[in-house]
Amino acid sequence: MPEGHTIHRLAADHRDRFQGRKTTASSPQGKFSDSAALVTGRPLDTAEAHGKHLFLGFQDTGWIHIHLGLFGKVTLGGAPAPPPTDTVRLRLTNDTAYMDLRGPTTCALITDEGKQAIHARLGPDPLRPRGEGNDPETAWRRISRSRTTIAALLLDQKVVAGVGNVYRAEVLFRHGIDPYTPGKDLTYAQWTAIWADLVDLMREGVRHNRIDTVRPEHTPEAMGRPPRVDDHGGEVYVYRRARQACHICGGEIRTADLAARNLFWCPTCQPRGNRP
């Protein structure tokens, strides 16, 4: 399931399996058939991610722009590909590999200009190379003059690209910051620490293809507690742990609706007073 780390991992996986090789594209489900026909027979030049957007570049054809949304899923495997099911929006194959895309919000063939327009409306991405505006200062310019809560700002892709509901909850917990703190009340030091942490956490997420945020000293083993299993694959402090005990203080994790998303936090470890 897709936050930025998933998409950057997919870009790398596509480069490994498809780059420089003739690709066959099809749309068993039908909605991408015309564009698939244009791509078929072309080699993949490159694959790139910005936030939660994936771009697959095909020689002389353009870019397949993919956004997984909440449900979208990519399956990668070796040849021969199994018979596609009727929900497969896009299938890519070559001699040795296949990719199936299901349920995306977006799967469209776009031009260089179209791609530029998407980059232009996205904020800096902790997983992209630093420089040319892709840095914490660019985000800070918006955050530091916003009355919106830091929890909402972190999910705003124009402010930071790639952070989703899990990283939002976890990074705020790791820095002891009340999610309802207005952006303008955050200190620059707090923000640069959050950014640096996102860089580390999300790189780790790309490497392991899952979200782990619990520091070594807080693992169940280190705390002398029984092992735990979070049902979304990674080890986390607060995400989807409403009404359970905080791993650090033992208090109850809280949840609330914030801008139509589920927010999780520990009111003890992220106190309201913990503001400048």
Add this chain to the structure above:
DNA sequence: GTAGGATGCTAAC
């Protein structure tokens, strides 16, 4: 078998 959610986002009110 079916309802309801889920790591997302946008257009329209």
Add this chain to the structure above:
DNA sequence: TTAGCCTCCTACG
């Protein structure tokens, strides 16, 4: 602020 989109999985009868 809400409805709508897209799919899969779990919990509950």
